[in-house]
Amino acid sequence: MSAPGGGRLERAALRFGELAIEGWSRAGEETWFRVHPPGLAFDCGRGAPELAGARDLFLTHGHLDHALGVPWVLSQRTLHHREPTRVVCPLPTVEPLRDLILAASRLEGVDYRYELVGVVPGERLIAGRELAVEAFATDHVIPSVGYHLLRRRRHLRPEYLGRPGRELAELRGRGVAIEVESEEVWLSYCGDTGAGVFELSPRIAESRVLLIECTFLGAAMRDRGSAYGHLHLEELAAAAPRLEGCEAIVLHHLSRRHGERELRAEVERALPTLAARIRILFEETLGS
Numbered sequence: 062m063s064a065p066g067g068g069r070l071e072r073a074a075l076r077f078g079e080l081a082i083e084g085w086s087r088a089g090e091e092t093w094f095r096v097h098p099p100g101l102a103f104d105c106g107r108g109a110p111e112l113a114g115a116r117d118l119f120l121t122h123g124h125l126d127h128a129l130g131v132p133w134v135l136s137q138r139t140l141h142h143r144e145p146t147r148v149v150c151p152l153p154t155v156e157p158l159r160d161l162i163l164a165a166s167r168l169e170g171v172d173y174r175y176e177l178v179g180v181v182p183g184e185r186l187i188a189g190r191e192l193a194v195e196a197f198a199t200d201h202v203i204p205s206v207g208y209h210l211l212r213r214r215r216h217l218r219p220e221y222l223g224r225p226g227r228e229l230a231e232l233r234g235r236g237v238a239i240e241v242e243s244e245e246v247w248l249s250y251c252g253d254t255g256a257g258v259f260e261l262s263p264r265i266a267e268s269r270v271l272l273i274e275c276t277f278l279g280a281a282m283r284d285r286g287s288a289y290g291h292l293h294l295e296e297l298a299a300a301a302p303r304l305e306g307c308e309a310i311v312l313h314h315l316s317r318r319h320g321e322r323e324l325r326a327e328v329e330r331a332l333p334t335l336a337a338r339i340r341i342l343f344e345e346t347l348g349s
């Protein structure tokens with residue numbers, strides 16, 4: 062794949078503490094991400110080998126740059142993995158997606174092993190040890206959702222902080238509840254969305270890592286965002302004050318008319334307080 066300016070785009074690999082994200086995203090071409098833990102997929106692009114290991118596919122909406130890969134991944138997984146694949150998508154997407162999968166299945170003469178689950182915003186699924194995925198509302202031109210990856214964490218109660226390990230073990234052994242549980246939004250993934258997402262799903266601002274699209278830049282493209290259900294950089298800039306709590310923000314889904322360096326320059330100009338925390342997909346893989 063080539064980038065504006067002639068650079069070659071490899072899949073991106075990002076790391077945030079224990080969280081590893083690999084993926085590929087360009088508006089109108091394809092978008093997919095694989096997230097470890099738990100190894101799930103957010104969107105499927107047109108089908109990428111990296112997705113074949115994912116037991117859970119969380120699809121944001123039915124546009125083919127995000128969804129066409131679903132039958133391909135199911136075909137690969139049915140061939141190489143025994144466990145069924147769970148495909149999660151917005152509830153109104155279930156029926157047409159099932160038709161697409163069944164057509165591919167008939168074409169190949171193979172019965173795919175999968176389960177199709179339709180979700181509405183607020184619905185939650187277990188996604189691994191201490192992990193859950195919850196759908197949230199996004200703002201696109203066809204039915205769409207985004208997904209929070211939620212992590213349950215245990216912390217010592219304040220009164221036990223600083224006590225020696227032996228004492229804590231002894232208390233634990235006696236059945237004393239020395240810990241409290243809390244839940245954090247570890248990551249939020251917005252697929253395609255317009256600026257309505259900030260009102261519809263304010264909890265994305267609580268994410269430690271926020272993957273959010275930024276399709277358009279520049280004055281000439283200012284009205285494109287709202288017309289196509291995508292974000293323009295100026296809309297992200299307007300929302301910047303609410304995103305101050307995010308530790309990292311990853312921008313993806315850039316239009317082919319723009320380049321990563323152009324986006325970086327705009328980020329430095331329009332989002333100065335967030336710029337150091339903003340990662341731009343492919344920026345690291347482009348070279349200089």
Ligand SMILES: [Zn+2]
Nearest residue numbers: 088089126253
């Ligand atoms: Zn898209």
Ligand SMILES: [Zn+2]
Nearest residue numbers: 122124201253
């Ligand atoms: Zn779309």
